[in-house]
Amino acid sequence: MEHLNETEIQELRDMLESEGYSLEQELTERGKKDAAGEWTGASIPEQGEESDPNDVADNIEELAVNVAVVEELEQRQRDIVDALEKIDEGTYGICEEGNEEIPIERLRANPAARTCIAHA
Template sequence: MIDTTTYRSRLEEEKAKLEKELLSVGRRNPTNPMDWEPVPQEVGQESDPTDRADLITHFEDNTAILKDLEIRYNQVAAAIDRIDTNTYGVCSISGEEIEEDRLNADPAATTCKTHLNA
């Protein structure tokens, strides 16, 4: 049986950090809390065409950053869920226990080393 205490605190820590980063580039979709949407930077009063182009670039950047953050956030949240439901540390392919060093490298891992790229 895996001792999940350390993994849980590491996951909770990462989740809080990701939440903060997500909130700096996006907001939660009001109709789907698992989904995040990017927010454009505040539009200034005197927005000339140059500013507008800059704004669109910012928005696209945020979309890419947000997507990566969202994927990781959902992985981390799912791992915490698995700890709560006592299914943590089990390979989703083979159902065998995930190696400790793999969990140490990534506490949100869902597969053992054999099924790393599955």
């Protein structure tokens, strides 16, 4: 990542860390960690015997949305964690497909980008 200077790397690291933090917040709201430490959609609240069937349907629908959102958030979180690791290893900003340097403009737009635009 010789195409990035220290100031730029610091700037991108800050972006990654703050996005990682808000993702963590959103995951906490939307989902819960299972026993294996993996995020899952928040489970349906316990239903009383007299619960309204409409509420049950709403809850199931909400769970489906949460599961999809949580999966997406988790994927994004993985990209960010990997990007931060790559900064530490000195391999950040290099396209995973073709090993080209990813331009700073692209990294500013998406600091967790894994590939250059040609390989996106």
